[in-house]
Amino acid sequence: xxxxxxxxxxxxxxxxxxxxxxxxxxxxxxxxxxxxxxxxxxxxxxxxxxxxxxxxxxxxxxxxxxxxxxxxxxxxxxxxxxxxxxxxxxxxxxxxxxxxxxxxxxxxxxxxxxxxxxxxxxxxxxxxxxxxxxxxxxxxxxxxxxxxxxxxxxxxxxxxxxxxxxxxxxxxxxxxxxxxxxxxxxxxxxxxxxxxxxxxxxxxxxxxxxxxxxxxxxxxxxxxxxxxxxxxxxxxxxxxxxxxxxxxxxxxxxxxxxxxxxxxxxxxxxxxxxxxxxxxxxxxxxxxxxxxxxxxxxxxxxxxxxxxxxxxxxxxxxxxxxxxxxxxxxxxxxxxxxxxxxxxxxxxxxxxxxxxxxxxxxxxxxxxxxxxxxxxxxxxxxxxxxxxxxxxxxxxxxxxxxxxxxxxxxxxxxxxxxxxxxxxxxxxxxxxxxxxxxxxxxxxxxxxxxxxxxxxxxx
Amino acid sequence: xxxxxxxxxxxxxxxxxxxxxxxxxxxxxxxxxxxxxxxxxxxxxxxxxxxxxxxxxxxxxxxxxxxxxxxxxxxxxxxxxxxxxxxxxxxxxxxxxxxxxxxxxxxxxxxxxxxxxxxxxxxxxxxxxxxxxxxxxxxxxxxxxxxxxxxxxxxxxxxxxxxx
Numbered sequence: 001x002x003x004x005x006x007x008x009x010x011x012x013x014x015x016x017x018x019x020x021x022x023x024x025x026x027x028x029x030x031x032x033x034x035x036x037x038x039x040x041x042x043x044x045x046x047x048x049x050x051x052x053x054x055x056x057x058x059x060x061x062x063x064x065x066x067x068x069x070x071x072x073x074x075x076x077x078x079x080x081x082x083x084x085x086x087x088x089x090x091x092x093x094x095x096x097x098x099x100x101x102x103x104x105x106x107x108x109x110x111x112x113x114x115x116x117x118x119x120x121x122x123x124x125x126x127x128x129x130x131x132x133x134x135x136x137x138x139x140x141x142x143x144x145x146x147x148x149x150x151x152x153x154x155x156x157x158x159x160x161x162x163x164x165x166x167x168x169x170x171x172x173x174x175x176x177x178x179x180x181x182x183x184x185x186x187x188x189x190x191x192x193x194x195x196x197x198x199x200x201x202x203x204x205x206x207x208x209x210x211x212x213x214x215x216x217x218x219x220x221x222x223x224x225x226x227x228x229x230x231x232x233x234x235x236x237x238x239x240x241x242x243x244x245x246x247x248x249x250x251x252x253x254x255x256x257x258x259x260x261x262x263x264x265x266x267x268x269x270x271x272x273x274x275x276x277x278x279x280x281x282x283x284x285x286x287x288x289x290x291x292x293x294x295x296x297x298x299x300x301x302x303x304x305x306x307x308x309x310x311x312x313x314x315x316x317x318x319x320x321x322x323x324x325x326x327x328x329x330x331x332x333x334x335x336x337x338x339x340x341x342x343x344x345x346x347x348x349x350x351x352x353x354x355x356x357x358x359x360x361x362x363x364x365x366x367x368x369x370x371x372x373x374x375x376x377x378x379x380x381x382x383x384x385x386x387x388x389x390x391x392x393x394x395x396x397x398x399x400x401x402x403x404x405x406x407x408x409x410x411x412x413x414x415x416x417x418x419x420x421x422x423x424x425x426x427x428x429x430x431x432x433x434x435x436x437x438x439x440x441x442x443x444x445x446x447x448x449x450x451x452x453x454x455x456x457x458x459x
Numbered sequence: 460x461x462x463x464x465x466x467x468x469x470x471x472x473x474x475x476x477x478x479x480x481x482x483x484x485x486x487x488x489x490x491x492x493x494x495x496x497x498x499x500x501x502x503x504x505x506x507x508x509x510x511x512x513x514x515x516x517x518x519x520x521x522x523x524x525x526x527x528x529x530x531x532x533x534x535x536x537x538x539x540x541x542x543x544x545x546x547x548x549x550x551x552x553x554x555x556x557x558x559x560x561x562x563x564x565x566x567x568x569x570x571x572x573x574x575x576x577x578x579x580x581x582x583x584x585x586x587x588x589x590x591x592x593x594x595x596x597x598x599x600x601x602x603x604x605x606x607x608x609x610x611x612x613x614x615x616x617x618x619x620x621x622x623x
Contacts, residue, residue, distance in 0.1 A: 127589055303589060391561075391564075392560075392564045392588040392589055392590035392593055393558055393559060393560040393561070393564060393588050393590060393592075393593035393595065394558070394559040395556060395557065395558045395559070395592070395593070395594070396467070396556070396557040397554060397555070397556050397557075398554065398555040398556075399553075399554050400553050400554065403555070408555075411592065413588070413590035413592045413593045414590055415588070415589030415590050416589070416590070416591075419590070419592055431467040431468065431557075434467075434557070434559055435468070435559075437559075438544075438545055438559045438561065441561060442544050442545075442561060442563075445561075445563060
């Protein structure tokens, strides 16, 4: 670690620009080739024959690798003061400076090939981008871990701390031993069972039967035909399998700084560090098919995370599957003072039944001292917790139908992710709620120094 | 308890309207589009002479007249209020919206003015937060008021800045 890291004692002194690992172009190339081969599809293979197909793939492969090597030569990163600068691009040069105080979370991702070669990709989540803005792919694992620790350290320092003479942080950074406090480990058996209890898994036998039936009736047993059907089906029906692979061996811990460390994945391992004050909201979902087990799923909303909510590629898991008691302790860890079992909510007025004939009883809104709670959903029950300190704005919206009944919806907007939604409240109550939320948000924000989350009291 | 959706907290909040000149701007835009549509339909009428073309023209004109009335009311429904800690913006007739945006959450402020707005001496101020959903945009402000508001918002935002 110290060998790769130059002793940058003074912050002002710029350190040399560093390159990514020399193997990265090959890994990138391999990924692109896989994508291209998938795009060429079975159809092309059957049309041009295996030999020509192999030649085409080989030519593309060489091209991709050459392109990747040029890309690697032009990519570099360096830490300057409290900024990370990344330059890349072959034809369009790009030089990006990322102010580290805006860092939301850092993830260390290791796809299968990277695992075999001992490399890792470092992904920085900053706000404002539609996608992950700064993937550093690839670095050696030690280098990536050290860089992550260093970036988070720089990011976590407040202005006040910056004012103090700080010569040592950069030097002491590598010396911190990883003394994490493990919080949770999800049993892989539970994970598999939970993914078997999904609509997709239930439909899988039906889909297979359908395909087999089709082939039997048509009597055309060609390899290509079967292969392409299976590929097409895999995309839709194998989402549970993907989930299992992704969430495999899910572990959660608190690192010495009080940040949340999440690790999971089988083929592609992810290791994510989230400072707790970057958590925008927590969502809990009780899927219908999990109710027998009494399981639920917890989601973490972090600003700057790429992808739509529910996207499998998005790293937003707090608990892939677990019992209520587990979820309760976890929520207490992430949002200190919030007890999942003691969140009282009140339903909308009964005249809202005209707008929500079925779901009225499942809807509710509650204000606890720490969070704004909303819940909804009949079959899949959901709950959304927004800490007041993370509220960006409050909106009251009244549609024409709602006006007929004197109802309105209150939205509590957070940076990225779902807004807390109090649907169909009485109009006067909605305005009171909005005013209350605004006041509570202001009080919760409090002084400008971000609170340092020390070890919270246990339940 | 009766509450008017357009004027919440009437006692404590001092709502300010937007400039009535915005009505003119909106009407010009609306009728320009209507004219273009009618012109197109007239060409069709001359070429073909079917009664459907006449019906189309009548519908466009009627719709524009109706929407003009709505526009007048919609512009009057816009309002904003600066409180100590947050900016309130309300608008909309069919769907009524009220936004409360704390100054501390402001990321940046936009002041925009299209050619037509400029001709009438108007500008739009828009407050952006980190949440894409927050909509706090105030159209139809006189330039002096727009820049005053912008300066005030940025000053207050700096005072209470905490990032995210």
